[in-house]
Amino acid sequence: MRLSDKVNKMEFSPIRKFNPIAAATEASGVHVYHLNIGQPDIETPDVFMEAIRKFDQKVLAYAESPGLASLQDAIIGYFKPFGVELERKNVLVTSGGSEALSMVFTSILNEGDTVMIPEPYYTNYRTFIKAAAGEVTPITADPDKGYFFADEALLEASYRPTCKAIAVVNPGNPTGTILSKEDMEVICRFAKKHDLWVIADEVYREFAYDGRQMVSFGQLADYADRVIIIDSVSKRFSACGARIGFIICKNDELNSGLMKIAQGRLCCPTLEMIGATALYQLPSNYFDSIRVEYEGRRNVLYEGLSKIPGVKVNKPGGAFYMMVTLPVESAEDFLMFLLEEFRDNNETMMYAPAEGFYATPGLGKNEVRLAYILNQHDLKRSTEILAKALEAYKNR
Ligand SMILES: Cc1ncc(COP(=O)(O)O)c(C=O)c1O
Structure with missing residues (x-):
């Protein structure tokens, strides 16, 4: 064996x-x-546990593969103030941002394909990419420049013909680097030129300091067909054990591919989705x-x-x-x-x-x-x- x-x-x-x-x-x-x-x-906000305590069904049944409709709706509502308009078909609930990443890499990579990632990167990306038979193509970010990487020349120098996607975490883990809207446009233009998917991991979206205003990649409407947003309740609501995340995507072909995997794994945990629905209904001043x-x-x-x-x-x-x-x-x-x-x-x-x-x-x-x-x-x-x-x- x-x-x-x-x-x-x-x-x-x-x-x-x-x-x-x-x-x-x-x-x-x-x-x-x-x-x-x-x-x-x-x-973790009380509303999470309270919502679960109120669960009164006699059978803890499977949920629908895309996620509870109530959670999808709450997520759609959460995105509105960011200027990101979504429908339910754009929201796939996953078991954490981790499953979201796994599903995405499985859906877009063939053996030998690579994903461009600024290094240092969130190390588990490498695991998910390798599990999907891919490899990392690093964009080496300079510590002396605050690990900034949204530079056209640097992106071009790092590009290889094997690249299928560029993945960025914003705000960054492990660097804490934040991209401006202009930086995001540089990345998206580069991605369009080389026909790459843009995987935008925004699990730390609210954690921006010194008065910085966060922009979501979902706001760049011109690139909506190639942007895949990874998200999660883990950090945002201090609910890492809930294992609830989601993928936001407006590309119907990719959504259809993702759904095959989602149906194969049946559904996310029903109780945690009920708790997460309450989290996404919290006011933004939380x-x-x-x-x-x-x-x-x-x-x-x-x-x-x-x-x-x-x-x-x-x-x-x-x-x-x-x-x-x-x-x-x-x-x-x-x-x-x-x-x-x-x-x-x-x-x-x-x-x-x-x-x-x-x-x-x-x-x-x-x-x-x-x-x-x-x-x-x-x-x-x-x-x-x-x-x-x-x-x-x-x-x-
Ligand atoms: C950038 C980033 N993406 C995704 C994840 C996965 O989060 P989870 O699976 O808990 O939602 C993490 C966790 O640390 C992370 O830092």
Whole structure:
């Protein structure tokens, strides 16, 4: 018996693969500050649980494959203020943004096709693309330019004839980079020239700081036939365990392809779709206090890190991640030191080493991604631990 070449070519997630080691550290009584994963500590709005509690049907039945109509309608309503007009046929509910990505790559890639992605990228893209027999074509973004990549010359230089799509996360994970409407137009024009799909992952749409106004790729009407929006309740409503996401697409042919997969997997969890419907009916000012909270966290983490000698940090404009260059050769080796050896008052911290966020060999070895999903006090403490651990590591 043998595994597929596809799965053999995949790698474990750098965001999760150190969790067993962290669990062993925690089992020994040490507190670990987890800045490795985008699991927010903000409470899920009550309306989610309340809606599920009110469920009174005697049978927990399958739902329709595209998703509950009530959820589709709530999503359509949510998009109206963004100037994105949708019909139910444009909204496919999925089991998280993760399933949305998997379905899309399965629907558009043939063996050997590639997807252009700015690197560093959200590492699980590589897994979904490889599962669909594709590969990543990286657009290498420069940390010294704030990881900006919406540059025609850079896009053209990165393009290969194998490319079938360009995928962008806006606001970015892991970089926090935000695209303006003009940047989006550069990307869409480039995509049109090379006949590429534009996969616009907007799961962090509300998390834009310093007064920035978010624009959705769905607003670029001229490119509606090639834009595929990936979305999710996970981050927006701090409901990662609900596993509800969706695809917004106005291309009927792609929607028909996606529906074959959607019908094959039957439906998304009925109760969670009921809860998600209530989330999408929340007033838009729900996000105001959340945005302020994350912006405050970003500032605390940025200030803390900026003070550590040798640490280079990019101030992100959105999402809740920060790319950081550490004064070490191997961020993975230093992480093992943090988890297995270093203790400050019986506490340590962890991050996601960024090498796995790059397709280009050799890049990212001394870079890490930090998620500012803890309260300000814990973030301050985490930077204090990082500073002390770097000193101890240097003096070993
Ligand atoms: C950019 C991006 N897209 C998609 C996902 C998947 O989210 P979920 O499957 O929880 O909806 C994540 C999760 O971290 C993400 O950061």
